[in-house]
Amino acid sequence: MVDIIATWRHLKKMDQPFMYIYPKQKKYAASETASVSVAPKYVYTPLNHLKDGTIVNLYGIVKFFKPPYVSKGTDYCSVVTLVDPSNVKLTCTLFNGNLDSLPKIYKVGDIVRFHRIKIREYNGQMQGITSVGFSSLTFDGNVGAPVVPRASSKAYTFMDEDLKIIEELRVWAASNLSISGPAAKLSGVQPMLFFDLTCQLVGKAQVDGSSFLLKVWDGTKCPYPTWKVPVEAKDLEGDKVLLQQLRNLTVDILVYDNHVQLAKSLKIGNFLRIYSIHTKQASAAADVSHIEFHLHGGTCYGRGIGVLPESNPDVKELKEFLESVHLSDSQNTESVSSVESDSTSNDTIDLESHLQIYQQLPVTVLTDHQHFSNTELKTILNSTAPQQYRIRAKLKNYKPQELHQSLKLHCSNCNSLQEVPDGDSFDFILQDSAVTPSNPELHNTSWYDSVTWTTQDQNQRKITIHFVRHDEMLQHPEDTLLMIEGGKLKEVRNLTKRFKCVIPVRSTEDDLELLDLSAPFLLQGNISYYGCKQCSSPKPIKNLSSIAAEQQPSWEPTEIAQVLGIKLLQYVFIMKFTLVDGTGALNAYLFDYEKFFQIPASEILTNNFLQQKMQMTMNMLCPPGRKLDDLPWLDCFIKSYNVRDTTGHKVYYQIFDTTVAEDVI
DNA sequence: GCTTAGGTTTTG
Numbered sequence: 001m002v003d004i005i006a007t008w009r010h011l012k013k014m015d016q017p018f019m020y021i022y023p024k025q026k027k028y029a030a031s032e033t034a035s036v037s038v039a040p041k042y043v044y045t046p047l048n049h050l051k052d053g054t055i056v057n058l059y060g061i062v063k064f065f066k067p068p069y070v071s072k073g074t075d076y077c078s079v080v081t082l083v084d085p086s087n088v089k090l091t092c093t094l095f096n097g098n099l100d101s102l103p104k105i106y107k108v109g110d111i112v113r114f115h116r117i118k119i120r121e122y123n124g125q126m127q128g129i130t131s132v133g134f135s136s137l138t139f140d141g142n143v144g145a146p147v148v149p150r151a152s153s154k155a156y157t158f159m160d161e162d163l164k165i166i167e168e169l170r171v172w173a174a175s176n177l178s179i180s181g182p183a184a185k186l187s188g189v190q191p192m193l194f195f196d197l198t199c200q201l202v203g204k205a206q207v208d209g210s211s212f213l214l215k216v217w218d219g220t221k222c223p224y225p226t227w228k229v230p231v232e233a234k235d236l237e238g239d240k241v242l243l244q245q246l247r248n249l250t251v252d253i254l255v256y257d258n259h260v261q262l263a264k265s266l267k268i269g270n271f272l273r274i275y276s277i278h279t280k281q282a283s284a285a286a287d288v289s290h291i292e293f294h295l296h297g298g299t300c301y302g303r304g305i306g307v308l309p310e311s312n313p314d315v316k317e318l319k320e321f322l323e324s325v326h327l328s329d330s331q332n333t334e335s336v337s338s339v340e341s342d343s344t345s346n347d348t349i350d351l352e353s354h355l356q357i358y359q360q361l362p363v364t365v366l367t368d369h370q371h372f373s374n375t376e377l378k379t380i381l382n383s384t385a386p387q388q389y390r391i392r393a394k395l396k397n398y399k400p401q402e403l404h405q406s407l408k409l410h411c412s413n414c415n416s417l418q419e420v421p422d423g424d425s426f427d428f429i430l431q432d433s434a435v436t437p438s439n440p441e442l443h444n445t446s447w448y449d450s451v452t453w454t455t456q457d458q459n460q461r462k463i464t465i466h467f468v469r470h471d472e473m474l475q476h477p478e479d480t481l482l483m484i485e486g487g488k489l490k491e492v493r494n495l496t497k498r499f500k501c502v503i504p505v506r507s508t509e510d511d512l513e514l515l516d517l518s519a520p521f522l523l524q525g526n527i528s529y530y531g532c533k534q535c536s537s538p539k540p541i542k543n544l545s546s547i548a549a550e551q552q553p554s555w556e557p558t559e560i561a562q563v564l565g566i567k568l569l570q571y572v573f574i575m576k577f578t579l580v581d582g583t584g585a586l587n588a589y590l591f592d593y594e595k596f597f598q599i600p601a602s603e604i605l606t607n608n609f610l611q612q613k614m615q616m617t618m619n620m621l622c623p624p625g626r627k628l629d630d631l632p633w634l635d636c637f638i639k640s641y642n643v644r645d646t647t648g649h650k651v652y653y654q655i656f657d658t659t660v661a662e663d664v665i
Numbered sequence: 666g667c668t669t670a671g672g673t674t675t676t677g
Contacts, residue, residue: 064672073669081672093670122671129671194674211677256677276674296675303674 042115042157044165048086052121055131059165060084061141061173062110064091066299067275067306068102070261071095078102079299082112082128085172085456092117092128102136104150106273106308109141109179111169113162140313142498143170143467144474171451174477174498175463175484175491183314186251187220191281191291194301198314200322201270202250203238204263205231210256210297212263215243216272217250218318219325226251227282227292238268249325253277255305257297262305271315276303362635363621363664366390367595368657369637378583385640385651393579394631395622400575403614407601409569411532417574420605421518421530427489429519430504434486438464439507447545448483449474463487465495466505466512468548481544481555483512496523501555505541512541514564521566522557526606529557531566539565571601577655579634588638588653596659620664634658 045056060082071077075095080103082090092114096102103112118131137149137156147166149158173179184195203215213229215238229252236243243250253274255263266272280292295303308315366372372390380389400406408417443450448466455461466483467474474480481501484492495502502523505512514521517536520528543563547553561568575590594600597614604610621634637657643650 066670066672071669074666075669077669079670079672091672095669125671127671208677254677256675278675280675294675294677296677298674299670300672300674302672 044113046086047082047084047088047090050090050119050126052119052126054119055116056119057113057115058082058084058090058117058128059111059113059169060090061169061177062105062108062112063089063177064108064302065105066302067105067273067304068099069258069299069304076102078105080105080112080128083177084169085176085453087456090126090128094128094130094134096130096134101152103152104138104309106138106306106312106314107141109173109177111139111141111166111173113137113139113165139166141170141173142477143167143174144477144480145170145313168453171465172453175465175487175495178494179497185220186218186222186249189222189224189279189291191224191279193279194276195279196273196275197277198271198273198308198318200318201266201268201272202246203236203243204266204268205229205236206264207231207254210260212255212260214253214255214263214266214272214274215250216253216274217246217322219249219321221249222251222291224291225289227290228252229254251293253293253295255295258299259295259297259303259305266305266307271308271310271312271318273306273308273314274304275306276301361661361663362392363632363661364596364634364636364658365661366635366637366657367659372637376583377579377581377586380638380640380653381584381586383640385642388637388639391579391581391636391638392633393581393636394628395577395634396580396585396628396631397578398575398618398622403611403618406573406575407604408572408574409530410572411535411567411569413532413535413567416532416534417572418569420571423489426519426528429516430487430489430492433504433506433515434461434488436485436506438462438485439509442507442512445542447542447548461486461488463491468544470548470553475553479553479555481548481553481560483541485512492523496525500524501560503541503544503560514538514541514566517566521564522560524555524557527557527602529561530569531561532569535567537565539563571604573597573601579636580628586653588636588655590655596655598660617660617664621660 042057045058047058047060050056061084062080063083064081066079068076068078075097076099078094080092080094082092094102105112113136114128115135116131116133117128120127120129135156136152137158139147139149147163149156183198186197189195197216197218199216199218201214201216205213207213207229213231274295276295278294278296280294281289282292295305310316310319369388369390374392375389377391377393380391407420409420410417438452443452443464443466448468450464450466452462452464455463464485468481468483477498478500480499481503482495482499483503483505484495485505485507487495487504492502492504503521504515504519506515517531517533521531522529541564544560546563547555547559558568570593573590573592573596577588577590579586579588590596592601597617599610599614604614620632622631635658636655638653638655640651640653643652
């Protein structure tokens with residue numbers, strides 16, 4: 001597989017040592033010549049072929065895990081649930097008195113190789129459990145990432161076959177398992193949720209018999225006031241100067257019960273991943289509400305603490321970021337602290353006075369043309385078009401009331417508007433195109449590597465993925481563009497979670513080609529990009545190689561569209577506002593990509609938060625059930641224009657250079 | 666000496 005070659009290139013460039021360590025096991029020595037040590041041939045059992053009472057070797061992708069924790073017996077325990085392309089799951093219960101002898105799993109999606117694991121039946125299901133001589137290797141599960149084993153023992157085998165298995169499992173997982181999005185940061189925490197945090201330990205303290213305090217930071221600032229656990233300074237372990245410097249960036253995490261023992265053993269400066277922290281919103285009496293971070297007792301949902309080594313890629317990234325925060329901080333220490341001392345107390349404004357301010361100030365504002373004075377609507381209605389006006393009016397009504405109906409796709413070339421196609425029609429086009437078999441002659445070219453596999457379901461579909469290389473190598477998955485043939489909607493969506501760009505294609509005799517333009521020609525993250533059927537004239541796919549050859553391909557949708565001959569459709573909100581000011585009423589159209597609502601129209605379909613934000617904004621501009629007198633004022637800039645057609649002549653109005661006021665949202 | 670946990674959130 002060319003994929004492997006790419007990984008090798010990656011390894012060479014990364015200059016990472018690749019280990020082939022053969023065990024010096026006596027029981028094999030008898031059958032070997034004295035001078036040559038040859039590794040035993042290991043056989044790996046797929047998860048759907050496990051039998052009660054056997055001891056086997058196996059590979060699997062981590063679907064769930066509990067980081068090692070102190071059991072009630074004598075050992076550390078780690079529970080790991082694996083899955084493999086047979087789609088069978090296996091939960092393993094692993095014990096060892098030595099923390100390092102348990103698998104070094106850091107995230108769901110890691111790939112593990114277990115040797116000598118005992119299979120037993122428990123509650124009607126197969127279960128894995130450590131047996132004598134159990135050992136493990138753990139690998140990053142991302143396609144294209146360096147293959148560096150994290151071993152539980154000093155000596156282990158690693159052969160070409162192992163590399164091949166890992167590559168295959170990575171590709172299978174990329175399109176068949178949904179993995180969670182980017183890791184949470186403190187700046188992105190939300191109350192009443194559970195999340196995993198990658199952070200550095202700055203301070204720690206025993207609080208009482210069953211709880212222990214960890215002060216940590218990740219370089220970002222939590223947007224909510226955070227809870228500070230009262231502990232005496234003398235009980236707090238950590239660099240006093242650093243604790244003081246970072247006091248506004250660290251958060252207090254209180255860990256309970258079984259986690260206390262592990263927390264105690266942590267060293268200041270350790271990089272940690274704390275799994276399933278609970279953010280609890282609480283309001284201490286007579287104070288503003290704040291957010292509390294708890295690591296509750298027990299190990300449900302993988303709750304626990306893991307120490308990450310400094311070699312971990314996430315740690316390397318975090319370290320760099322923390323260093324940059326430190327630098328910028330030391331430059332502004334004075335200004336930061338003076339601002340903070342001003343705002344530490346009594347900055348609460350009661351809600352009622354907030355509302356009064358809102359009612360006086362306009363809820364929308366102009367982004368330009370401030371020198372214009374207001375024109376009454378009556379005057380505008382009696383004037384000829386085209387002209388531009390500044391107005392102050394109230395929003396009496398708007399359409400559509402169902403906000404999702406306001407989202408359209410717009411072609412700036414032919415000025416056409418169309419509905420956003422739904423997922424079903426995309427899936428239909430994908431299924432339709434899957435009938436065309438992938439042309440092997442188009443696999444593995446100078447600018448992409450191809451991988452094909454057969455699905456495990458009844459249909460035994462063949463799926464081919466072409467990974468576009470940059471600088472002759474695969475990039476990190478989050479920077480990689482890939483093309484897929486034969487995938488279903490679910491698989492395409494899964495791939496978009498892990499890779500930068502996904503382009504669905506099908507084979508012709510001499511090139512890959514885009515599917516019907518009723519389907520998105522490109523998927524990036526949550527956004528599906530469409531092309532205008534009228535204005536596009538698709539060009540050869542190999543034009544993409546020119547972007548891949550750029551120094552740092554950014555894979556911008558506009559650039560991709562351009563080289564592929566696609567006229568990109570843009571997501572836009574279209575609404576009709578009925579505005580009144582006491583002198584008259586006029587209907588003005590809002591045509592907004594992002595500026596008015598400060599919500600990218602392209603992102604709203606897949607973002608509940610943005611949908612709520614838009615609904616709340618409309619509720620502020622036009623509060624339901626309110627009398628006309630009590631509606632807020634809108635400052636808007638509008639233009640009038642003429643439309644002449646067979647039925648006659650009409651004047652229309654459009655809102656522009658206007659945005660929702662900052663304090664409204 | 667041969668258990669521990671056996672995924673599915675605490676309630677501080």
